[in-house]
Amino acid sequence: MNSTLSRRRLLGGLAAGGFAGLAGCASSADADGSFTIIPHMDPTGSGDSWGSWGGMTPYWTRVVEPLVWGSDDMQPEPWLASDWTATDDTTWVFELREGVTFHNGAEMTADDVVHSFEEDILAERGDFVYGWLHLEPGSVTKIDEYTVEFENTEPFSGFPGTIAHNMIDIQPPEADRRAGDIIGTGPFTFEEKTDGQQLRVERFADYWGGDVEPTELTFRAAEDVMTRTDLLESGEADIIFDPAKSRVASLRDRDDITLWSTQSSGSNFVSINLYREPTDDADLRRALNYAISQTEIVDTVLEGIGEPARGPISTVIDWAADDELPSYEHDRDTARELVERSSYDGKELSCLVKNDMDDGRDIVQILQSDFEKIGVDVDVEVLEDAAVSDRTDRGEFHLEVDGSQSNSPAADYIMWENFHTMGISNKDLYETEGTGLHNLGGEVDDLIEAGFQSTDPDEKREAYVDAQRRIMEEAVVIPLFYQEYTVAADANIDGFDLHPIDRLVEWRTLKT
Numbered sequence: 001m002n003s004t005l006s007r008r009r010l011l012g013g014l015a016a017g018g019f020a021g022l023a024g025c026a027s028s029a030d031a032d033g034s035f036t037i038i039p040h041m042d043p044t045g046s047g048d049s050w051g052s053w054g055g056m057t058p059y060w061t062r063v064v065e066p067l068v069w070g071s072d073d074m075q076p077e078p079w080l081a082s083d084w085t086a087t088d089d090t091t092w093v094f095e096l097r098e099g100v101t102f103h104n105g106a107e108m109t110a111d112d113v114v115h116s117f118e119e120d121i122l123a124e125r126g127d128f129v130y131g132w133l134h135l136e137p138g139s140v141t142k143i144d145e146y147t148v149e150f151e152n153t154e155p156f157s158g159f160p161g162t163i164a165h166n167m168i169d170i171q172p173p174e175a176d177r178r179a180g181d182i183i184g185t186g187p188f189t190f191e192e193k194t195d196g197q198q199l200r201v202e203r204f205a206d207y208w209g210g211d212v213e214p215t216e217l218t219f220r221a222a223e224d225v226m227t228r229t230d231l232l233e234s235g236e237a238d239i240i241f242d243p244a245k246s247r248v249a250s251l252r253d254r255d256d257i258t259l260w261s262t263q264s265s266g267s268n269f270v271s272i273n274l275y276r277e278p279t280d281d282a283d284l285r286r287a288l289n290y291a292i293s294q295t296e297i298v299d300t301v302l303e304g305i306g307e308p309a310r311g312p313i314s315t316v317i318d319w320a321a322d323d324e325l326p327s328y329e330h331d332r333d334t335a336r337e338l339v340e341r342s343s344y345d346g347k348e349l350s351c352l353v354k355n356d357m358d359d360g361r362d363i364v365q366i367l368q369s370d371f372e373k374i375g376v377d378v379d380v381e382v383l384e385d386a387a388v389s390d391r392t393d394r395g396e397f398h399l400e401v402d403g404s405q406s407n408s409p410a411a412d413y414i415m416w417e418n419f420h421t422m423g424i425s426n427k428d429l430y431e432t433e434g435t436g437l438h439n440l441g442g443e444v445d446d447l448i449e450a451g452f453q454s455t456d457p458d459e460k461r462e463a464y465v466d467a468q469r470r471i472m473e474e475a476v477v478i479p480l481f482y483q484e485y486t487v488a489a490d491a492n493i494d495g496f497d498l499h500p501i502d503r504l505v506e507w508r509t510l511k512t
Contacts, residue, residue: 033203034216035493035510038228039502040241040485043219044199052124052167054180056190056199059407059503061219063103063201064169064184067094067113068160070409070504072497074265074316076161077409080108080170080185086455089155096146100208102172103182103189110142116170117150120177131424132413133162155453157460161410166503187212187508197221213495213511225358232257232488239489241502245303245359251488258491261305262498266405266483267314270351270367271418271425272398272476275435278344279398284376285475287338288399289328291370296330298481301362305486309479311468312404312418316482316500317411319451319461321468328475335374348377349398352391355382357401363480364401395429395437405483407503412452415464419471420448438477444470 043057044050050057058064067081078084082097100108117140122129130136130153139151152159175183182190187209188201198220203212220237222228225244229251231237243251243259251257270288272279279285294308310327313320351367353360361382368378378399383391391397404414417423418438422445426436439445444467451463471477485502495509 032216033214033511034218035214035238035507036218036220036236037507038220038222038231038237038240040223040225040228042221042223044193044196044221052120052177054177054182054190055193055196056180056182057219058166058169060505061190061199061201061217062186062188062507063182063190064166064171065186066163066165066168067096067170068164070161070164070499070501072499074318074409074411074500076164079164080113084160086157089453090152092150092152092159093143094148094150096148097208098146100185101206102185103204104172104174105206106172108170108172108185109145110148112172113148113170114140114142115173119173120171121168128424133168134159156412157453157455158410158412162408162413164410165408167407188214188217207508209508212508214507217507229488232490235490238493239487239496241487242358242485243488245301245305248303248305248486256491257488258493259486259488260498261484261486262500263307263314263316264405264483264485264502265314265316265407265411265500266403267309267312268363268401268403268480268483269309269312270478270480271400271402271438272478273395273400273437274440274476275429275433275437276395276398278342278347279349281342281344282474283338283342284344285478286328287335287342287344287374288371288376289475289478290331290335290338291374291376292367292478292480293330293370294480297363297366301359301366302481305484306481307484309481311472311479312477313411313414313468314405314482314500317406317414318457319464321465324465325469325472328472332374339375344376346375346377348379350396351378351380351399351401352388352397353380353382353401354385354388356385360401367401392425392437393428395433395435399478401480403483407501409501415448415467416452419444419467419476421445440470440474440476 039060044055065080069077069079071077080097081094084092084094086092122137134152134156136153141149143149171183175181187204187207189204191200191202193199198218200218203215228240229243229247232240251259272285274280298306298308310322311325315322353364364380368380371378418425421430421436421439421441426439430436447463447467451460454460492512495511499505
């Protein structure tokens, strides 16, 4: 097993070497190579969430694949494409891997790639895709049977890493996505979905990437953390993502269950409205940063599963900053002095948190208490997602417990959507009122644009680090923690490794 201890570790001090070698509990894994897996979100989707895949999530299931994958060190890696070249600032030429077989037996060619992008991705999934991929309809063309050209709407050096995402998958024209007739290229074929609670995939014997060990995988829906943990302990599940934190300590002590944890591409922070009094005052925002202890949140609420954060971007992303950023050490005296120096007059600040956010209520209670101790009153509002979006769209809040995560190795959009004036978080209010939410504008916009467009990795990192430094100097956010995720499994299972992007976890070498 490929293990990097700074990012990926076996919980409880067990020796590295996979999930093998320990006595196992009663397991649902069969000798013929079938396994039951429970992700931390419903693999069957909900409503129209996964309409383009017939209700099957493209994450985890490994039925569909993109042109580009993400390596363990968060770099774009050839997948269905064997190579790519930037021929000018906005044009990319991708060479396709020859001999890739779809599940229906046909070979993948340039026609399939053009169809997938033009007819399924760009035409069917909404305008947000244009801004995310920086492509417009008509921008993907066939050069020959195994070569495709992409024309970005503007210079975008992160394009290959951005399309390294399960949702940017390749299927042939005869696939009927919305009817559930999924024809991918992955190591498993989609077989059935039952009762809206689980789906089953089977080994694809002609997989282009080599041998596939499991014969069958069943993905089960159990979004409640306690239920997931119960199913693992009872032997009804073989692998679960993110067991209940309150039970991690007891799971560590068992010799029939193994736990692994890795830092992910996600981070959590409190985003601050820069354009509403009194959080438009940088001294107040800095005071709020000094008021909290990230270590306390990680140790108490998260049971040690997470890393105290210094900035808004997970440090597994190669241009994320950490040591280069200003340090807001927990210091209530400094926080109180800044509050007194600020324009804060005792007005209650609103703090929003989504009702389905993991540990959100516990985190916001600690924040509320810490802010009260420096003389700042906060009214916590726990709301449904739609209500939070409605309030933030109108700028009617001061603080929001939030986070950001990249599901592809290129994470440029995190900087753009959160902190650029024309990013999705800020654009509407800027265009209607000349404001925004979390955008400093000016120099920070220039730095984000420079990082976004630069083809030189060192220049990209320098620009993004400078932008993050300015963001933290002005206390645009209150960093909380860099996310980790944990996977618990029957200890008899071997051949499994984590990935910083949990949705890119592989199953091909699973065995008992």
